[in-house]
Amino acid sequence: MHSPYRKGRKQGKGERRSLLNAAAFQDHMARLISLPSGGAGPVSTSGVVQVRRTASSRGGADEGKGRDEGEVVGRGHRLTLAQKYGLVSAPRSKLDEYEWMQAHAQSVQREDVKHGCPICYEDFKGEDRVLLSCSHMFHKHCLRSFERFTKQKCCPICRTLQYQKRVVTNAKELYEEDCATCIQKYYRRRLAQKRYKVALAMRVPNDEKERQEWCATRFSETNNKLIERLEEEDDSIERLLADLDRKIFFSRTAREIADTSLREPRDDRGAEDSSAASNGKGAGHPKEEKREIDWEGLKSKARKRKDKTCPICIGPLARKLRGDIALLSCSHCFHEDCIHLFELFQQAEDSKPICPLCRCEYEKKVIPNTEL
Ligand SMILES: [Zn+2]
Ligand SMILES: [Zn+2]
Ligand SMILES: [Zn+2]
Ligand SMILES: [Zn+2]
Structure with a gap:
C-alpha cells in the first residue's frame, strides 16, 4: 500500500530531475549558439572558455606564430551541466600521438591532399595545412576564416563539433616531394612510350602476310638509311677533294713566287763569288x-x-x-x-x-x- 503523500514525493523528485535536465540542456544549447545567458559566459564547442572576445582573438594570432606540429589547440575544458549529466557527450580529451597518426592515415587513404582544400577548392601546394581530429584537412588560413565566420568550431565537412587540430608544418617539403614524383612519373611514362614504340616496331608478326609486310617495311627503312648515309659520305669526300684542290693551288702559287724571288739573289751571289774569286779568297x-x-x-x-x-x-x-x-x-x-x-x-x-x-x-x- 502506497500513501498518496509518498507517491506525490516520488513524482516531485522525478519532475525536479526532468526540469533540471531541461534547464541544463537549454543552457548548453544557449552556450552552443553563443546566446547571452546569466551563467558563466558562452562555452565554445571545444570546451575552451571564451572569457573575452579579445582573449580568444589574441589566442588565434598566437596560434599562427609559434605553434609546431603536434601542439593541440584546445585548453581549459569546462563542462556544461548537460555534459556533466551525460545529456550531451563531453568534449574529447586531447588526442594522443597514435590517434593523430590514425587520423592522418585516414586522410592519406582518402587522398585529401590530391583533392585540395574543401573550403577554397585550391590545391594545398606548399601552404600550411591543418589536420582536424575528425581526419579532415584544410588550409590553415581557410579554416581560421571559417571559424571566424561561423563563430564556432564545427568541421565544414562532417559537422564534428569540439574538434582538435594540428598544423602540418612540413607541407612545403611534402609538396616538393609530390612535384618531384609527378615530374618523374611523366618522364618515365614518356620513356616507356618511346621504348614501347620501338619494341612494337621490332616485333615480328605471327601472320604470314603481316610478316611479309613487316619485312618489306624494315628492308625499305634500312635501305633509306643506307642511301642517306652514302649521300652524306659523298658530300664529305667531295668537300675533302675541293679542300685538297684549294691547298694544292696555294702551294703552287707560293712555289712560283719563291722561284721568281730566288732567281735574283742567285745572280747577285754569282757576281759576288766571281769578285771573291778574283781576290783569291774562298x-x-x-x-x-x-x-x-x-x-x-x-x-x-x-x-x-x-x-x-x-x-x-x-x-x-x-x-x-x-x-x-x-x-x-x-x-x-x-x-x-x-x-x-x-x-x-x-x-x-x-x-x-x-x-x-x-x-x-x-x-x-x-x-x-x-x-x-
Ligand atoms: Zn583553402
Ligand atoms: Zn570533419
Ligand atoms: Zn730543303
Ligand atoms: Zn743550327
Missing part, C-alpha cells in the same frame, strides 16, 4: 775572314752527323736540280733555296735570321752537294 764576305770560321771543320762535322735530309722541306739534301747546299756556321745544312726562303720570312717579320734547328745566329756558306 768566302765572299769580309766578316767571315775576321771571325775565321773553320768551314772545313764544319763540313766534316756535318759529314760525321750523316745529314741526308733538309730539315725545312724534309727532302733529300742531294738533289739534281738546284743542288746547292747552305752550310751554316752552326754546322747545320739546308737546301740553299730553302734557307733563303726562310730568311725572307724572317726579314718580313723584322727579325735577325736564326738557324731553324738550333735557334742561333749564323753565317752561311753555299757549297755544292757533292762536297758533303
Whole structure:
C-alpha cells in the first residue's frame, strides 16, 4: 500500500530531475549558439572558455606564430551541466600521438591532399595545412576564416563539433616531394612510350602476310638509311677533294713566287763569288775572314752527323736540280733555296735570321752537294 503523500514525493523528485535536465540542456544549447545567458559566459564547442572576445582573438594570432606540429589547440575544458549529466557527450580529451597518426592515415587513404582544400577548392601546394581530429584537412588560413565566420568550431565537412587540430608544418617539403614524383612519373611514362614504340616496331608478326609486310617495311627503312648515309659520305669526300684542290693551288702559287724571288739573289751571289774569286779568297764576305770560321771543320762535322735530309722541306739534301747546299756556321745544312726562303720570312717579320734547328745566329756558306 502506497500513501498518496509518498507517491506525490516520488513524482516531485522525478519532475525536479526532468526540469533540471531541461534547464541544463537549454543552457548548453544557449552556450552552443553563443546566446547571452546569466551563467558563466558562452562555452565554445571545444570546451575552451571564451572569457573575452579579445582573449580568444589574441589566442588565434598566437596560434599562427609559434605553434609546431603536434601542439593541440584546445585548453581549459569546462563542462556544461548537460555534459556533466551525460545529456550531451563531453568534449574529447586531447588526442594522443597514435590517434593523430590514425587520423592522418585516414586522410592519406582518402587522398585529401590530391583533392585540395574543401573550403577554397585550391590545391594545398606548399601552404600550411591543418589536420582536424575528425581526419579532415584544410588550409590553415581557410579554416581560421571559417571559424571566424561561423563563430564556432564545427568541421565544414562532417559537422564534428569540439574538434582538435594540428598544423602540418612540413607541407612545403611534402609538396616538393609530390612535384618531384609527378615530374618523374611523366618522364618515365614518356620513356616507356618511346621504348614501347620501338619494341612494337621490332616485333615480328605471327601472320604470314603481316610478316611479309613487316619485312618489306624494315628492308625499305634500312635501305633509306643506307642511301642517306652514302649521300652524306659523298658530300664529305667531295668537300675533302675541293679542300685538297684549294691547298694544292696555294702551294703552287707560293712555289712560283719563291722561284721568281730566288732567281735574283742567285745572280747577285754569282757576281759576288766571281769578285771573291778574283781576290783569291774562298768566302765572299769580309766578316767571315775576321771571325775565321773553320768551314772545313764544319763540313766534316756535318759529314760525321750523316745529314741526308733538309730539315725545312724534309727532302733529300742531294738533289739534281738546284743542288746547292747552305752550310751554316752552326754546322747545320739546308737546301740553299730553302734557307733563303726562310730568311725572307724572317726579314718580313723584322727579325735577325736564326738557324731553324738550333735557334742561333749564323753565317752561311753555299757549297755544292757533292762536297758533303
Ligand atoms: Zn583553402
Ligand atoms: Zn570533419
Ligand atoms: Zn730543303
Ligand atoms: Zn743550327
